[in-house]
Amino acid sequence: MTDRIDELRERTRFEPSEVEPRIGERWLASGLFHPEPEGSAAENYSIAIPPPNVTGSLHMGHALNGSVQDTLVRYHRMSGRRTKWVLGTDHAGIATQTVVEKALLAEGSSREQLGREAFVQRVWEWREHYGSTIVEQFKRLGASCDFEQERFTLDEGYAQAVVRVFIALYQKGYVYRDRYIVNWDPGSRSAISDLEVEEREETDTLYSIVYDLDGGGSVTIATVRPETLLADTAVAVNPSDERYRDLVGRTAILPLVGRRLPVIADEYVKTDFGTGQLKVTPAHDPNDFDIGQRHGLEQISVIGEDGRMTAQAGERFEGLTVRQARTAVVAALEAEGRVVAQEPYKHSVPYSHRSGERIEPLISLQWFMRMDELAAPAIDAVVSGRVRIVPENHRRVYLDWMDNIRPWCVSRQLWWGHRLPVYYCEDCQETYVAAQSPGRCGACEGELRQDEDVLDTWFSSALWPFATLGWPEQTPELRAFYPTKVLSTARDILFLWVARMIMMGLEFTGEAPFDEVYIHSVIQAPDGRRMSKSLGTGIDPLAEIDRHGADAVRFGLLAMSSSQDVRYSVEKIQQGQALANKLFNAARFVLVNLGDVADLGADREPQPQTLEDRWILSRLQRIEADTAARIEAFDFSHAALGLYDFVYGELCDWYLELVKHRLGPERSAQERQALAATLVRVLRETVALAHPVIPFVTEELWSYLGGEELLVGSAFPRLDQTLIDLEAEAQVGRAIEAITLVRGWRDSVSARAALIVPARLNATGYEAMSHAIARLARLDLDPDGAGEHEPIASVSIPGGAVEIRSSEGLDLAAAEQRRAAGRAKLEQEIARLQTKLAKPGFAEKAPPAVVDGERVKLSRLEAELQAL
């Protein structure tokens, strides 16, 4: 141990890059991150990590969420609960497939060329190579996940759970196949769900186009998508629109095509938009699709899944891209003189969140999932408080969405993912939904063919909290860790993922998958824009860890976080770095000076000898209680900043300064041992207290402070009521105030630090602290012949004043100015208080405690003014 302390003497700085890998390895080797599956979920503590994409690398969102979850996990582990942080990654259908397709493209190949089987094989290989990147990055953050049991949403066991769920939902009639209008993403060549569509404001041209009516007259419709006119199957007006009452039932002639379109009446049509006459294109517009359903209209598809015009669009347009078709259709219409107006028009346009391409609504045969029955219990769970959403204002967002939930398109035209467990007979088209192919068609003995599609990635993610623990088997893991306690995430996947997990959890396990949903901030770029790779506004958390250390990044992110979006501020990260260094040096100072007498092996009772010893032990109890309460309330920002304030504002600035003089070798061994007992206790508890937030530096220090076990597996310090000492807090608090006031005065008279100023303490309440005041305010409180001279200056402090006895080395003229300013300020404040107290109504209506408080304050200020 003495060798280590000698070595510590030289380490004047905390070096994260040296410490972190070493500590990280010890944690992993300890096995403490991997709990045995014992006990019940109620008594254990578990969190399921939002599985990052296998293709992903750690971004700020991961770093913040990782810090949040790890703080919770470490805190509860230290609180004595069997704690498991379930780790794993998501196969991320589109994202991963795209990455591998790009690689193939670079090789001059393609997935089509490879064929399905070889391609999927190729993706697995890719995953073997790169899939652990983000997991390793979480380790660098200090995340204490169960790395020994990493899951993947395409694991064999997981895949079985997915199949089982699909079949069960099919049997219940929730999952069904239908031809329906979907959001077609030409980029990924797949349908996507409503939630994966984002609206962007765009300015297009709004064309007004004249359609002739059979038998004379015309209608004028407005559209931003003239190319879809080729698929029109009706013209609609509002039934209450007086202007067009007699139009209903007549027939319009579709320009360029000549198709006869019935003029129908439908409530959807707004009378105050455009002409009030609407072209109806059921196959290429979701609203028109609905109108078509209501009126039994024909659905004509003119845009194909490849984003080109189909044969149905007619020879002139077949094969053109949508954009080319638009130009061509407009030109053709203009040639016929049918375009009567063109105006710029700003509206929102759907884009694929996945590929970034413009969504093409079209009719397609897809698998859907009806959600309303599943939503009902999931609504209940939140309404009843069984699942608590924090902060609460997100509750309503959740409930609103759930109340209006719509069917979910779950099939994707991809190769990478959970292939639908659906088989069709080649001959009679019979459909079989089963875990394994039934072999041959039961009806006609025909060949069976499995559906080509895979499931939406979010379908499998929805099972995450229980599928990762072995469901549907009743595994020990499932019993011990399901339901989990907290689901922590940003709000962007509240619907996409959280809501669906609640629904699936309730449906398949009968229990909500977690008790609480914590929704944390979104960290924005320093300029307030979104952090994103494409904007170039992203900040790489790993680079920040390299620069400042993982503790600093964790502290900074937690200190920044709140219930709303916040801008990234390096200053907070630096504050964390400073804290780690400060704590390191405080411990180092104590160990280097008291290492020879400190009994580090045992957790010795502190032996407070002085007021300041009692004071720090009392203050320590408060920060212990506060920190625990803040972590439990998800108030990470105050938890982190509160630790900073304690370490700086109480432990280092005051306690260590107050006891420095008691460390020296000139003191008796007994005295030094007693001090060491208190100091070591305070340091051990402080370090343990801060561990959930800044695990690396604290674990490192713990190894010096006599931790036999790793700190990560030790106990979180708890408030000891018997150590709360109001008397010590009051006395030391007063002394601190006095010292600060004298220091301010010293500065105003330009007293040099080395100058010990002769003075007399003419105040009550400082008996036990006068030596401390003398030392820290650099006063000689017992000068020879102190009583003989009149004081040449006076510094007022609570309960009296410090009378200055010599002007040597002091610039008293400079002080006068300051004193005058102080006096003016006091007078002003006194006047304010007097007015307030004299005001009719104040004394009668304000609570007595407040009135008394103001009176006390007034007399205190008057005394201070007097002293000046």
Add this chain to the structure above:
RNA sequence: GGGCGCGUAGCUCAGUUGGUUAGAGCACCUCGUUUACACCGAGGGGGUCGCCUGUUCGAAUCGGGCCGCGCCCACCA
């Protein structure tokens, strides 16, 4: 169109149920080789709490209106 939230010191943010002289970190200024830490210490300057208007003995805090900003949801061609 609906919903949520925000506007407090130069910057990033705290400010419990309305009641100390509105705070912190960073930045800025002055001083400093005091038994750890210069990633340090001591001291200091800096705010009409977006604007207006109510309620109240008392408003950064509660109500109303306005201005500015962000996010989410939504089918107006």
